[in-house]
Structure formats: structure tokens, C-alpha cells
Amino acid sequence: MNDLIEPELAVPDVRDIFPASREHTYLSTCTRGLLPVPAREALIAHLTELETGTTDKAALFEKVETVREAFARLIRCHRDEVAFTKNVSEGLNIIATAIEWQAGDNIVVCLDMEHPNNVYPWLNLRDRAGISVRAVPPRNGHVDADRIIAEIDERTRLVTLPTVSFSPGFRTDVAAISRVCRERGVFLLADAVQSVGVLDTDVEDLGVDGLVVSTQKGLCGLYGMGFLYCRRDWAERFTPAYLARFGVDLGEDAHEASLGSDEISLMPGARRFDLGNYNYPGVVVAEQSLSILNRIGTRTIEAHVTDLSICLIDGLLDLGLTVAGGAPGRHTSSIVCIGELGRGHDTSDDPGIASLSSHLTKADVVHSIRRGMIRFAFHIYNSKNDVDRVLNLSRDWYRVQP
Ligand SMILES: Cc1ncc(COP(=O)(O)O)c(C=O)c1O
Structure with a gap:
């Protein structure tokens, strides 16, 4: 695109x-x-509206959708495959808690090359759900695709990796791992905060099923906001561990305070993971930053x-x-x-x-x-x-x- x-x-x-x-x-x-300067200006305008009581909520919801679309364009997915999060950690935990684990399932990860925020969610699941965390050793600072692939077996439900490690900053050979994950029906989850916005990202080419970022690095935005990409066919098999109004489908025109029947119909794709009100300062900034990145x-x-x-x-x-x-x-x-x-x-x-x-x-x-x-x-x-x-x-x- x-x-x-x-x-x-x-x-x-x-x-x-x-x-x-x-x-x-x-x-x-x-x-x-x-x-970028336009992002700072948009943030000041947003704060001024809050200060003067002139905030237009409908306009903010429109911005949320503009930003969702802009992020989808950046990584070449559909907007319904994008959820708003607080950061990388929240995106990872959303996936970690959406999978229905059976004791004895395993995940494969190169713990030594992960940021701690992609270590603790899995240790937590190990302790809470009885899954096994198969820690693959790195090779000279690289996440080793062959070693990851060798650890995948019939009880592997998920593989997680960084697209680029936070240090020493090496790219992972994601496509090689994804081929095997696809064949075996294993969810491939990428921490892409060190690549999205800076390196060209096409989720189809990478072959990832989930991808998480926060906006303060390559996306030139604020702390406290991020995105989760979840491939639609996977997302629609998941029930979110947390649910709030924006994860529930009450039709496009329903007010944010509407309450439907107690038969829950989840939003399509990754939208089911959206919760309540968004980080609007983060949204108005991301609208400007993502527009600049997409235009370049x-x-x-x-x-x-x-x-x-x-x-x-x-x-x-x-x-x-x-x-x-x-x-x-x-x-x-x-x-x-x-x-x-x-x-x-x-x-x-x-x-x-x-x-x-x-x-x-x-x-x-x-x-x-x-x-x-x-x-x-x-x-x-x-x-x-x-x-x-x-x-x-x-x-x-x-x-x-x-
Ligand atoms: C690879 C990687 N993952 C995660 C994070 C941070 O995670 P979060 O967005 O949850 O604070 C960083 C750096 O801050 C990072 O470099």
C-alpha cells in the first residue's frame, strides 16, 4: 500500500x-x-480544549479511527486487525491471556535477547497456568531461527521474538520462523517496538500473527500508548480476558454509554481488545506523527x-x-x-x-x-x-x- x-x-x-x-x-x-512540531502543536490544542471545556468527543472518536487506519497502513494490515493499547507489555499480555492454555502447553522464546517486558508475561503464565517456557539460547547476540524452530513441538502454542532486539539491535529472521509456525498452527508474536516506524514492515511478508509496539520510539509519539496487531482469523478465535464497551459490537451508531443485551457480541478482529476511553493525548500526537511517517x-x-x-x-x-x-x-x-x-x-x-x-x-x-x-x-x-x-x-x- x-x-x-x-x-x-x-x-x-x-x-x-x-x-x-x-x-x-x-x-x-x-x-x-x-x-515532530505538528504533534506538539496538536497536543497543545487538545489540552487547550480540555482547559476551556470545548472538547469535541465525536471528533476525538474520529481521530481514533484515523490513527487506527494510519497504523494499519504503516504495517499493511486491515484496520480491524488493530487494537489500541498502553504499551508493548499490554499488547503482549492481551495475547498471553486470550489463549486458552492447557497445562503442559509450551511457548518458545529466546529470553536472553528479549526486553524484560517480553519475559515476565511468560514467566507469569508458567506460574499461573502451568505452561512451560522453552528458553532458547542466543547465538552471538542473535535470536537463532534454527534453534527456535528446533524447539517447536506438538505442544507449542506460541513463539515470541523481537523483530529487532533492544540491544545489540540485530534483526531476527522472522520469516524463517514464521514458515514453521504457520505449518504447525503456532501463534507467532513479535515485539516490534524497535522496528516499526523505522524499518519497513509488512505483516504479511513477516508472517506474524500478532505484533506489538508502543508509540514513544520509532513512531515519534507519547509514552503510554501502543498498538496491537492481531491477524483477524486468530483474533476472532480469541475471547479477551478484559472486556469493556468498545470491545462489544452494538452497531456503529450506538452511543459509547449504550448497554446491549447480556448476549455479548464481540467486535470484529482485534477491535475486541479495545477497552474504554482512549489515550486521547497519545491519539492526537500519533495522528500527526503517523501521517508524517506514512507520507515519507x-x-x-x-x-x-x-x-x-x-x-x-x-x-x-x-x-x-x-x-x-x-x-x-x-x-x-x-x-x-x-x-x-x-x-x-x-x-x-x-x-x-x-x-x-x-x-x-x-x-x-x-x-x-x-x-x-x-x-x-x-x-x-x-x-x-x-x-x-x-x-x-x-x-x-x-x-x-x-
Ligand atoms: C524491545 C523492547 N520491548 C519493550 C520495550 C518497552 O516496553 P513497554 O512499551 O511495555 O514499556 C522496550 C523499550 O522500552 C524495548 O526496547
């Missing part, structure tokens, strides 16, 4: 609507993306960030620094990490990494440390100048190392 639309926004123009990208070297989209086109964004990642990796390797994953390859995403996979978030046990990080911070290069590595992440508002700055600063730092 995206490809049929001529990009209406070019990359240089876009930097004008993310002014902070000109003020610092902002390389931290993997923690949170920059808010995620193929353009992916090409841009991948180019920057490759330039940065090549430059860092030329300086003699250790880059996670080595030379660019199929694993390369919008995230580049320096150092060895280790311990420490925000700080690193490796004194060299800690020292380089503090050198970069003093020079206003906004970055993060996760799993002991320095993490840089690109988005559409980054440029080759950002790569050059990091390389020049790293070279200066390297020269004075004992």
Missing part, C-alpha cells in the same frame, strides 16, 4: 519539523523518538537509516573499535552498538565503554548504554553529519587512550 503513494515529504524537509535533530546529535530513538514512506525511512548504520559501522570498524555483529550484514538495523555484550544499563562495567560514552555525552551526542554497550539509533531526522560527528569524536577519544 505504502509504495503506491508518492512520498510527499522529502528527508531534508523533515528535519525542519524535528528541530532538535539540528540542535544535538540525537541518536537515541531506541529509547524515545523525537516529537517506510521504505524511504528504512533505506535512509540503514545507509547511516552501514556508514557508522564501517567507520567505527576502521577506527579499530568493536562493533556488535562486526561488518554490516542481514542483521543490520537502525541500531548500532559498540562494545561486547555485557552487563549494565545506562552504565557499563567496561571502563573503555564508560569513558567513550562520557566523552560523547560531553559533546552532546545523545545515546544510551544497554547490556554494557553504547547504543546509537537512527531515524529519518538523522543525517550523515551525525555519523561524522560520532566518528570524529571517537577518533579523538581513541587517540588519547593508554
